[in-house]
Amino acid sequence: MFNFKIHKELPNGLGRVGTISTPHGDIETPTFVVVGTKGTVKSLTPEQIKEAGAQIVLANTYHLYLEPGDEMVKKMGGLHKMMNWNGPIMTDSGGFQTFSLGVAYKYGISKFIAASVPPIEMVEEAYDKLRQNKKAKVTEDGVEFQSIIDGSKHFLSPEKSVEIQHNLGADIIFAFDECTSPHAGYEYLKQSMERTHRWAKRSLDCHSRILENMRMAGPAIFGIVQGGRDESLRKESARYISSLSFDGFGIGGSFEKEDMEKAVGWVNKILPKEKPRHLLGIGEPSDLFMAVEKGCDLFDCVSPTRIARNGGIYTKDGQINVTNKKYREDLQPLDPGCKCYTCQNFSRSYITHLFRTKEILAYTLSSIHNIYFITNIVSRMRETILSGNFENYKKEFLGRYYKN
RNA sequence: GCGCCGAUCGGAUAGUGGCUAUUCCAGGAGACUGUAAAUCUCCCGCCCUCGGGCAUCGUUGGUUCGAGUCCAACUCGGCGCA
Numbered sequence A: 001m002f003n004f005k006i007h008k009e010l011p012n013g014l015g016r017v018g019t020i021s022t023p024h025g026d027i028e029t030p031t032f033v034v035v036g037t038k039g040t041v042k043s044l045t046p047e048q049i050k051e052a053g054a055q056i057v058l059a060n061t062y063h064l065y066l067e068p069g070d071e072m073v074k075k076m077g078g079l080h081k082m083m084n085w086n087g088p089i090m091t092d093s094g095g096f097q098t099f100s101l102g103v104a105y106k107y108g109i110s111k112f113i114a115a116s117v118p119p120i121e122m123v124e125e126a127y128d129k130l131r132q133n134k135k136a137k138v139t140e141d142g143v144e145f146q147s148i149i150d151g152s153k154h155f156l157s158p159e160k161s162v163e164i165q166h167n168l169g170a171d172i173i174f175a176f177d178e179c180t181s182p183h184a185g186y187e188y189l190k191q192s193m194e195r196t197h198r199w200a201k202r203s204l205d206c207h208s209r210i211l212e213n214m215r216m217a218g219p220a221i222f223g224i225v226q227g228g229r230d231e232s233l234r235k236e237s238a239r240y241i242s243s244l245s246f247d248g249f250g251i252g253g254s255f256e257k258e259d260m261e262k263a264v265g266w267v268n269k270i271l272p273k274e275k276p277r278h279l280l281g282i283g284e285p286s287d288l289f290m291a292v293e294k295g296c297d298l299f300d301c302v303s304p305t306r307i308a309r310n311g312g313i314y315t316k317d318g319q320i321n322v323t324n325k326k327y328r329e330d331l332q333p334l335d336p337g338c339k340c341y342t343c344q345n346f347s348r349s350y351i352t353h354l355f356r357t358k359e360i361l362a363y364t365l366s367s368i369h370n371i372y373f374i375t376n377i378v379s380r381m382r383e384t385i386l387s388g389n390f391e392n393y394k395k396e397f398l399g400r401y402y403k404n
Numbered sequence B: 001g002c003g004c005c006g007a008u009c010g011g012a013u014a015g016u017g018g019c020u021a022u023u024c025c026a027g028g029a030g031a032c033u034g035u036a037a038a039u040c041u042c043c044c045g046c047c048c049u050c051g052g053g054c055a056u057c058g059u060u061g062g063u064u065c066g067a068g069u070c071c072a073a074c075u076c077g078g079c080g081c082a
Helices: A046-051 A061-066 A070-075 A078-083 A095-100 A124-130 A158-168 A186-212 A231-243 A257-270 A285-293 A303-309 A341-345 A348-356 A361-387 A390-401
Strands: A003-009 A016-022 A025-029 A031-035 A057-060 A089-092 A136-138 A143-146 A153-156 A172-174 A220-225 A248-251 A277-279 A298-301 A312-315 A318-321
Touching: A003 A361, A016 A361, A025 A031, A025 A361, A031 A303, A031 A361, A046 A361, A057 A061, A057 A078, A061 A070, A061 A089, A061 A153, A061 A158, A070 A078, A070 A158, A078 A089, A095 A136, A095 A143, A153 A158, A158 A172, A158 A186, A186 A220, A186 A231, A220 A231, A231 A257, A248 A257, A257 A285, A285 A298, A285 A361, A285 A390, A303 A312, A303 A361, A312 A361, A341 A361, A348 A361, A361 A390
Parallel strands: A031 A057, A031 A298, A057 A089, A089 A172, A172 A220, A220 A248, A248 A277, A277 A298
Antiparallel strands: A003 A016, A016 A025, A136 A143, A143 A153, A312 A318
16 A cells, blocks of 8 residues: 655656655655644645645644544544545654653754754763753653643653554654754764664564554554764664664654755665655755755655744745735735745735734735745656756755845 | 822833832844744843943922932823812
């Protein structure tokens, strides 16, 4: 049922165009996966998501386990039925919350860091201190979570995560991993990566056991490569995770902003060509060209939708903030020339008014535009890889987008 | 006309003798990468070489080492009585 077919490759040997087949339809790759953490892409109906160009949605194990609960999702007929989204769905394992509710919690640490910031060796004592007042604590067996909703205690292991994901009913699920902080030093990265490898095996074994007891086809499972900013660890992780019989791969963890390209390259040269690769949590326009060129087939990111809800709008001439004063009397669409629903029908002036008056429609219209913008870039990449014009398109787009 | 009450930054507020005048909204800008996110941060009297400097609680005077805070008069507003 799950299948990946490559149609054409970039001359550099890494980038490619393909089709992933899932029980809920085909995914033409490369493609951008829109994020719907709690079983909804915030402010959008499934029809709007589809019309904006998204082929597939990513939901989250941790959030849906807490509310409404995976059993409840199952009772509602699974994610697809619950959300009324008939296309493919993938679920993240909760591995990102290991980081966002762990060391990152309260410090607003993102998965990117400037290359100039040196890694901090995690001395046991320092690390223990960093773990205080956190909502996620990592142990060998799994992760102790304190609910972000009501403070209740929960334990997520690789097995538990996979079971929850089977209950949720996505087409593609992820192995449970630890997303490491960009501040982590070699020693911690190594320990964490090795544990993530053990978790990958446990996730896969659990997944296989569940599949054996099922009559019908189950979801595909992707293993996640970690290793952080370290070349040797990234390569080691790519080799190990490739050695397991996953259906595809995720590339996770944190990166040096300036050098993400290198890290993705190290990994994708090792991952088996014939299986799909998902770059987790990446989605700014420049990142997308890099990811596709370096051989990623899928990538998800909260950026287009979160930024949209805060007034950030992608345009061919770079990102603007539509709530800025200068747009109050601007009668142009968000991005002149854009073919999305929002740009076909509304002005910057109206949308800045919607934001200023905190009208819900502001979030919807902005999200529609940003998703359209991103999915459109990626489908153009697909077209230009097929026609042999990828390099030209990349130069043209990035030249204009980052002109200022 | 008499009496009572009130006047604090664009709006609303806190502040009854002490050092830097509070908070919310509005306004200006920034951040956001597997969603703790319709969130968060900064600025919001004037000047600045970004260290700071100078103002300021209706007005004027007074008491006091020290006043947004106490006193008096005045101005404006609200309420009541004529």
